[in-house]
Amino acid sequence: MSTLINVIRNKESETEKGISFVKKNGIEKFVSYHDLLDKSIKILGYIQSKGISYKDELVFQLNDNEDFVHSFWAGLLGGIIPVPLSTGKNDEHKLKFFKVWNQLNNPYLICDLEHYEVLEKYAKNNDIDLSALKNRVIDIRDVYHYEEDGQIYESNQDDIAFLQFSSGSTGEPKGVMLKHYNLLANMEGIINGTRMTSEDSLITWLPMSHDMGLIGCHLIPTLLNINQVNINTNDFIRRPRMWLEKASQHKSTLLFSPNFGYRYTLKYAKRVSEDVDLSNVRIIINGAEPISADLIHEFFSKMRKYGMKDTVMCPAYGLAEACLGVSAAYPEDGNVITWCIDRRAIKIGEEVVYLQNDTSNFAATFVDVGYPLTNTSIRITDNRQTVLDEDMLGAVEIKGKNVTSGYYNMEAKTNEALSADGWLNTGDIGFIKNGRLVIVGRYKDVLFVNGQNYFANDLERVIREVAGIPLSEAEVAVGGARNFKEQTEHIVAFIKFKKSDEEFIEIEKNIKRELNYRLGVQISHVIPLKQIPKTTSGKVQRFNLVRRFEEGKFQSIIKQIDEHKKKGERNSEDIDQIENGIVSICKMYISEVEIGLEDNFFEMGISSLQLTQVASELQQKYGDHIKVADFYANQTIKELADFIKNGKKRVNEKNSSRKNMNQAGDDIAIIGISLKASGAEEQDEYWEYIRNGGGRSTGFS
Known part of the structure; x- marks a missing residue:
């Protein structure tokens, strides 16, 4: 099959297999592949009736996954370029939408009316001109009432299938061009590398706007012609045990999740029904963010009682520029392979120093993410792009049929990322051991302090160990904040924390003491937050936190911490x-x-x-x-x-x-009354604040 259009048109007679969309309250709606194709062709007809045609871009702002799949298939069938974007409610997501919109050639928007109103309000509050958008909006509710078939465009393998904008790119979003041949090559590599078959069945909660959710959990199962169970991401967040309960109900064999999903599920593991049976699970793909060996072990220790085998975890590595996957550990490898190295020797261009175990204060453990996938080549280079041997630390570069030809309408960025001979710098640092890839961290997350290199994810791992917080609840972000007055960089740690202020002071002391003792690293500030900001795929947004810190947005928290420290000193005086x-x-x-x-x-x-x-x-x-x-x-x-x-x-x-x-009966005269309420200026505003969940007593915010 040369294009994705061939893949989905091949489903014309498939009435038994398809997708079960999990709706409100866990109620399922099964849509066969045949019905998906039939309805998508009619939706294409509606879209084309609005003047949208071949190579026009269609931006997705859709909350419902059934709406998403229908619209996505319709776009592919018409040679229209789908542009999936997250529908997050915060200002970063809204700003990203408008930045992406301005990069496109002839864009249209498909969304629900509610979300358009959110974008409209944001635009008005930020002086963004909406004139170019207003007449280019398709209300998703209207597309289902059109009864005429659209005209299918016979795309070729060199056509752009869709654009994948990186989940974390809000500063200058880069649209990765994924052509039909890129996608089919990577899908073949992932199927071969993970040993998926047409006998499998899949369940997912990942967002469709993310490459793992769209390619790994939808396009690959469609190519394999297997059943899919699709849980809306927001429903998973509200009720994470649904993922395991539905997997048990459907006897699912394939699961996908980044670290975030395992940690989040563990927090609610006690609420999972004792009747859940996960013995059918054959493969769990673990990727999309740094993989924690400790978290994997804890996850299996809790899932063992539900029949899940310890050998099903498949650590993998990938990025949008590779479509999805670059490498994967074969399921038959058995237990997850880890390598313990001396963090003092983590320097680009130098040999990795292996340790026998992780008992040393300088030990850092990293997970092996397997062999390169079919159609993908990997090499490690130093700062001069000299290719390095095994066991040497350097930049991870990739090349192959699955690797993008560049960024949409961004020639300069494309030339920065791709070498003249087609090698793409992933931005990740790692090494090769026994022909297999080990990822150490992101180059942009390397902290340079007092002449020493530290990887943010490595420091975060140590903080989780010493903070005294359960692994399932420990959310940490570390970044290097610039002191512009002194022209120095300080390490700042952000930790999710909702308990009392006194308890936090003790945790802060533990973190600062242990990192100094173990690594000689001085933490300038530990900032407690109610939430650690993440991308839609669960990646921690370190840059966002560091930027806000440098802008002084956390000064009130720092001041409050100092007040509690002084209070503690007073109490001991x-x-x-x-x-x-x-x-x-x-x-x-x-x-x-x-x-x-x-x-x-x-x-x-x-x-x-x-x-x-x-x-x-x-x-x-x-x-x-x-x-x-x-x-x-x-x-x-x-x-x-x-x-x-x-x-x-x-x-x-x-x-x-x-x-x-x-x-005793003393007379008191009330001569006036006033109200001073947190979160409100007036009485009516205060009651509205309470109704919306405000006014709770918590720790630092």
């Missing part, structure tokens, strides 16, 4: 030390009188200026929570020292006294 400290500060500004611990500030004749100066010094020493108003509530040094050490305890005692006064 004896009361007489605090009293002596206050006396010393008062003497700096009130030199005309002798100051005693029981003397009243205001009876001493302290001025408002002196009061402000003393309060300012106390804030620097004991924290910003100390206000001038506290001098009125605590009018002696002894009282103020007690307040500084014990904080709200004194206020509670006062409240208790007021309660006793009220019980």
Whole structure:
């Protein structure tokens, strides 16, 4: 078969096999390959009736996977170029949409009306001209009512099948051109490399806008003519156990997931039904982000009771520029192969130093991702593009029928990525061992500190070990933030954390101490966040976090952390030390009188200026929570020292006294009332904030 059009047209008589789309509440809708083809041809007719034709681009902003597949098939059949993009709700995704739109030649948008309104609102708020978009929008609800067949275009193998924009590229999105021959060559390589067969069946929750979701979990199963079970990604996020329960129900043999999926599933493993049977699972493809050997072992330890075999994991490596896959470990290899190396010797162009085990503080463990796939060649080069031997660390370069010919409408970027003889620099660092590839990290994620190289994913692995957080919950990102004043780079760690502030302080101490002890690495800041931002495929967006840090977006969190540290120091300080400290500060500004611990500030004749100066010094020493108003509530040094050490305890005692006064019958007149609420300026706005889930007591945000 020379094109994907041949692949899907070959399904005309297939009424037994197809896709089960898992809808709301787990209800399934089975659509045979025959029905998919029939409906897609009619949808093509509707699209063509709107003036869209061969080589026009059709941008996808679709939440429903059934809508996506129908529209995707329709685009392929008409020689129209599908451009799948994630429908994320944050501003980064919206900005990416408009950047991609401006790169295209004659684009149209297919989406649901709700998502168009989201884009429209974003455009208005950011002064983006919508005039070129308004008359080029197809509402997905309209396409299903058209009854005339579209005209199928007989594409050739050199035509662009679709454009794959990298999931993490928001700065300057690059559209990878994937031609029909690229895709068929890579699909052949993946099938051969992972030993998939027409007897398999697949289940997936991966987004269709991602290469693993679209190529690995849809196009390859379609080529093999096997049944697919398709869970919407958002439904997996809401109910991850559905992935395992549906796999059990359908006796699925093929599963795909990056690290994120295993970690997320482990968090909810206790909620999985005891009746789940995963003994039919034959292959799990693990790729799309750095692979954690520890996480694999923990996943299998939890899945063993459901009948899953320890030997089914297939670590793989790939990227959009290769269509999807570059290398894969054969399932018959058995257990996952790992290599332990000395991280001090991780330098491009130098030989890897192997260690016997991971007991050394300098040990770093990396997963073997197998042999090159059919139709793909791999080589390792140094900074001068000299080809290196086995066991030498360098840039991973690829070449083959599956490798893209370049980036859409970006000649300069294409020339940067591809050498004159067709080798593509993947941007990854690795080495070859026994003819198999081992990935160490991304070149752009190498941190250069004090003349030493550190890989971000390696430091993240160590942090997970020492933080004391369960592996299934440990989400960490490490980046190098530039101090522009000092012209130096500092290492900053971001960690997902939702517990108490006091618990975080201890974790921060562990992280800083252990990384310094084990590696000699000084962590400048550890920032606790409610969420670690990721791409649609689960890759951590380190660049996004570092950029926000350099812009000062986390200063309020850093200040809050410092406040809690000072509070802890105060709590460990004896009361007489605090009293002596206050006396010393008062003497700096009130030199005309002798100051005693029981003397009243205001009876001493302290001025408002002196009061402000003393309060300012106390804030620097004991924290910003100390206000001038506290001098009125605590009018002696002894009282103020007690307040500084014990904080709200004194206020509670006062409240208790007021309660006793009220019980004694003292008259109180309320002369006014006000509301100060978190997250709102007015009362109605506050109640709306509460209805939307705000107002919960959490740790740092």
